[in-house]
Amino acid sequence: MREREQGRESEPARGWYHLFIMQSPVLRFLVFWGVNTLSLWVADDLFAGISFGTPQSLFIAGLVLGLVNTLLKPLLLILTLPLSIVTLGVFVLVINALMMLFVAWLVPGFVVHGFWSGFWVAIFVSLFSFILNSLLGYNKVSARRIE
Numbered sequence: 001m002r003e004r005e006q007g008r009e010s011e012p013a014r015g016w017y018h019l020f021i022m023q024s025p026v027l028r029f030l031v032f033w034g035v036n037t038l039s040l041w042v043a044d045d046l047f048a049g050i051s052f053g054t055p056q057s058l059f060i061a062g063l064v065l066g067l068v069n070t071l072l073k074p075l076l077l078i079l080t081l082p083l084s085i086v087t088l089g090v091f092v093l094v095i096n097a098l099m100m101l102f103v104a105w106l107v108p109g110f111v112v113h114g115f116w117s118g119f120w121v122a123i124f125v126s127l128f129s130f131i132l133n134s135l136l137g138y139n140k141v142s143a144r145r146i147e
Contacts, residue, residue, distance in 0.1 A: 031136065035129050035133060036066045036125075037061075039125045039128045040052075040061055040065065043121050047120065048113075049121060050117060050121050051113075052109060057109030060110075061110040064106055068099050068102060097119035100112055
């Protein structure tokens with residue numbers, strides 16, 4: 001009660017996994033890798049446009065997708081910012097599809113059948129990963145209640 005009177009609100013209670021995963025970069029990396037891999041696995045079952053030759057290619061694709069989205073995608077977003085502004089952000093979806101096709105080109109055993117398959121799979125993987133990360137508490141969007 002005193003914290004609220006002084007203008008500070010206490011942090012909401014979180015699960016035990018936040019205590020360990022938020023403090024350890026290795027565990028955080030493994031969680032993100034697992035989310036990427038699970039997203040690709042579900043996409044493989046739902047979409048006929050992608051396939052994995054072996055389980056190893058699935059795990060490697062999850063790893064490479066995370067690395068490409070971390071290292072290469074921000075650079076591409078900056079370079080194509082004028083085009084993204086002109087298209088009102090739709091070009092970002094094209095960049096996502098190109099990242100998916102690039103990962104398929106890098107990882108042996110991971111096949112994306114055409115641009116449109118990569119386009120829809122990239123949208124699904126983005127949304128599914130966002131939902132999983134939100135459930136795990138890793139989303140970057142936070143909402144506060146204004147009183």
